[in-house]
Amino acid sequence: MHWNWVVNLTGFSTNATYVGFTGTPIDATIDVFGEVVDAYTMTESVADEITVRIVYEGRAAKVLLNNRKLQEIEEYYNRCAEEGSNEHQIEESKKVMAQMNAIIGDPKRLQDLAEDFVTHYENRIAEGATIKAKAMFVCSSRPIAYALYKNVLELRPEWGEIKVADDGVILTDKERKEIKPMERMKMVMTRGKDDPEDMYYLLGTKEDRKEMDRQFKNEKSNFKIAIVVDMWLTGFDVPFLDTMYIDKPIQRHNLIQTISRVNRKFGEKNKGLIVDYIGIKKQMNLALAHYNKKDSDVFEDIEQSIVVVKDQLDLLHKLFHKFDNSRYFNGTPLEQLNTLNKGAEFAQITQEIEKRFMYIVKRLKAAYDICSGSDAFTHAVRDEIHFFLAVRSIVFKLTKGVAPDTAQMNNKVRNMIQEAIESEGIEEIFKLGETGEKEVDIFSEDYLAKLDKIKLPNTKIKLLQKLLAKAIEDVQKINKIMGIDFTKRLQFIVDKYNERKESDVLNSIVLEDFTDEIIDLYFALKKEKDSFKDLGIDIEEKAFYDILKALAIKYDFVYPEDKLIILAQKVKEVVDDKAKYTDWSKRDDIKAELKVGLIILLADNGYPPVDRDEVYKEIFEQAENFKKYRA
Incomplete structure (x- = not known):
């Protein structure tokens, strides 16, 4: 709960101060514990990015066009807000509630409600506007919930089909074991001995409800829509739940706890949506203002x-x-x-x-x-x-x-x-980065021919840049020093491209030059990537060869090429021997043995005539690099 109230309790001891904590302080709590000392409000929680803002969408008029009926609902809310509970008020409340259920449970209204809900929910799905398509629908009573459920199934019978997950959803072996086949829409409430037989068996046992709890909290489960009355409105956290439909009169702290189901933070989720079918906006504002005036405008x-x-x-x-x-x-x-x-x-x-x-x-x-x-x-x-x-x-x-x-x-x-x-x-742009796509060789002639079809220069430059960056990343997993070198060369071209002036837009030669530079780098990487073959060594030996050669150039000393190739092979043999254990890079004893082995090897081969620490450092890093990605 994100409302952390601190209240001061006095009167139980003359020498003690008592402190109580509560999530949503009702009047009875304040009467006993005293005035609020400090409060962490929803507004502050949103500002601290612990929760997200709640957006209100009123759709009562969509399913209840009779203004007189809307006024009756408003009057009911006003009565509920009154204090006191004498016999007359209790009997009056029962009478009014019976009238309310007659309005809310009107068969024509429930048909209209089902149609509007299905349309609204499916629009959000079609627009990709919901995180995981999870939604909760709050009904005012169990019979009304069951009537709504049947109306929705008449419109969308497929929502009653038992499935593991949505079509096209990819599941791991672990997920297949965790996810139980279930309908897309289910009622979540306890059974009653007087329930109609169909409804009784539909609701299931206590164990069934526990399973529904687990499945609704699973991102990929087919169970997406929970129709509830009282259950799951408090203490039930599903961070990716972002839409709640309310068709139930709810007041004060119960209302705050209910709407808080959609304000949990999750990934890209930045707001939760409350869809109101009964007219609770005024009650939402009153409930929040009752506890803290700062939160009176927390709704958007x-x-x-x-x-x-x-x-x-x-x-x-x-x-x-x-x-x-x-x-x-x-x-x-x-x-x-x-x-x-x-x-x-x-x-x-x-x-x-x-x-x-x-x-x-x-x-x-x-x-x-x-x-x-x-x-x-x-x-x-x-x-x-x-x-x-x-x-x-x-x-x-x-x-x-x-x-x-x-x-x-x-x-x-x-x-x-x-x-x-x-x-x-x-099509290469739309496929770029998608899971499930087979690996392609971007250095093949066929692939380059596809890229050559793209005539729009900025698009082509960006695509080449993206593909080349990925290719360099793959090379760096095997040959660290080569990857770093090509990364710097690509970044130099990209920086120049990003600094282009608007006056260059009309100058096609400028963009053609950028394209040519990237393509030249593309072919340079392709050539360098396969250069180990010309040297008669393997790709990993080439990585150590590049380190030894780079240090020779850096410190301006000459080392014969044929001896450099042999030395690179010997370095890899030492590394393979000492680094054959998966945890070698975390074991000081093995690293010490590797360093001693390299010292002896390099000394025996007269390399290098400079301080050796940098050589060992580079070789250690390269060894860790390709061992990590090869594992």
Whole structure:
């Protein structure tokens, strides 16, 4: 719990001070313990990045269009807020609650509720707006929960199919043992002896509920939607739970504990969403203000996210005002894909424009993740958002790796890739960094021919840079000194490219020069990578050869080439002999033996005529390097 209240308890002893801690202090606690001495608020928790902000989306009007009924619900809340519990008030409360259940449980309303929930939930899934697709739906009673459950299954019978995980989800052997096949949507509540037979068996035993607990907390489990009434609303933490649908009257501390289920920090999650089907916004604010006025504005209305999306779209329109993206919306798949390709090129004209574009779309995405389930955007606007997100995915892949918003390249984008996969080498960009792709030899002539098809210079430079950096990284795992050398050479070219001026944009020769420099480095790495074959030694012996030769150049002494090759082979023999144990690099005795062996070997071979410590240091590091990656 992230509300840590400290209260002072006095009156039990004249010489003692008693301190109590509570997560959500109810009035009865304060009456006994006294006034709050100090509090750690939700606002402070968000500021400290321990929890995330909660966004409110009101959808009561979507399923209850009768204003008179909405007023009755509001009046009910006001009555619940009154203090006292005499007989008259208890009887009145029962009477009102019966009226409330009649409103909330109206069959037509529950049908509308199910339809809106399914649409909202699936929109968020389709837009990649939810972390792990986990959602909790809070109902006001068990019979109403069961009625809603049946209505949802009528719309989506597949949510009742027992599966291990979503189609396409890759599971490890360990995960296959841990994940129990289960429906996508389940009711989580205890059985009642008067429950209908179907509902009774659906709810399962205490052990079944324990298993549901485990599966809902598993990121990859097929169990995604939990329909609850009272269970799991307190003390149940699922950090990747980011969406809660509420259709139950809840007050004060119970409401705070309930909505706190979605404010846990997890990965890229920066907000939790509360979807309100009953009109609890006023109660949320009152509940928070009751305990601490600082938290009275801790909630963010979804309208704020909608405004942010519109503002960022406006900025993107201005940034892309010279770019024609019309073929993305009405062209053939090939034309759509080419437009995305050109859009990524346009976004990379200069480093300044690229950074600005990526920052704006990042803000757009964060806001859209929250409000994508709302009805605030037309299909045309959503298509525009998808365009910019898809362009960002391409640029992100070119510069950093797998794009975090690839899921938001919706079916339209994915389908056009499938239909136009051979388009100008662009498929290599979409495949870059994806898991499951077979390893390719980027030094093969076929692969280079594919890259040569890419005619847009900035895109080609970024892709070459990415591929070359990966190739250098792989080389460095075997030959540390070679990897360091090529890393420096590549970084020099990249720095020059990033410092290009806007005036160079129209000068194609400048970009062609950068491309040529990277390709020259590409061929230099390819040649160096295979140079061990010309020397008649293996790739690991070549690594020690490079160290010995580099030190000879550094300290300006001559050592015959034929003797250098033989010495490199002997060095590897000594290293292999002394470093055959997996923990050798942590054992001082073995490292001491290795150093003695190298001292004797180098002395016997007259190498080097300089201080030997650097030689040993370099050889030790190289030995650790390829032993680590070869293991």
